[in-house]
Amino acid sequence: MAAITPDDKIDITDVVCPVTFVKTKVALEEMDEGQILQVHINDGEPIQNVPRSIKEEGHKVLAIDDNGDGTYELFIEKVGD
């Protein structure tokens, strides 16, 4: 898979639901359409819920890379303004 170059990065491994989604949503709101956000995210509830909620908001989940240490890198493309 080709490497994705993000426009911004956030780490949400230090917070729990629903702040995980809230932080991701706030970061996306501050970006422009078509830009890519990289999210460092924990296994379990966060990786189950955040991508789904982000898709419901209309954004595009480009990739979810497993870091092999209980965390993931989630790449989201912002859709809409």
Added chain:
Amino acid sequence: MAFTNEQLERYSRHIILKEIGAKGQKKLLNAKVLIIGAGGLGAPAALYLAAAGVGTIGIADADVVDLSNLQRQVIHTTNDIGKRKVDSAAETMRAINPDVTVNTYYDFVSSVNIMDMIKDYDFILDGTDNFPAKFLINDACVMAKKPLSHAGIIRFKGQLTTILPGEGPCYRCIFKNPPPKDAVPTCKQAGVIGAMGGVIGSLQAMEAVKYITGVGELLSGYLLTYDALKMEFHKIKLPPRGKGCAVCSDTPTITELIDYEQAACDMKAH
């Protein structure tokens, strides 16, 4: 302005809403709302607006907390009896949410002070309990082009409408003049069920939040009435703005504020 982690958590249930989001929450934090009357309507409205993170809340009232207020004015507690209502309300709002700046006005609104009081606010909420104040607030908001939530409660009934000056009908388009003194009982004489203030005051807070965030449709051009005994809400369509209205038509006959006489038993100046 970036949110702190604490703010993200405090406002998470707002930010999650697609219609509000971070942008809407920022609008709330930057908004200024004036609540006139810290009583049955103003108390729940102030609680919800403070909790919502409305950044600046003005509260005006010339009364002190009385034991008979506590059955419905939920922002005050038994320990607040004898305190100025504006101070008691401000303490509670600050305790709920330290993000909120509260401005207090320990005064009745009058033709002398109202224009200055409303001028810095984005939205005005009428929580007063008498017709002279309601007509004064309406006329001032029409003249200053300030959006206004009007409401009234008595016994088991309540009503509200949202007034957008220049766009929709005003209070005076519906009710031309105050009723004669003593023709209509006040809630002191007639009684009012405590939760009525909660229902209608919360609806006023909802209208303020919707106006600030630009979400949904406001109650402009409609009068919503609530009859608790029949458990009926009616949304009544009002005629368009201005036609023959003494204050909001394009050729108004009322161009200066009027201090109508108040039933003597209801004046309790400090």
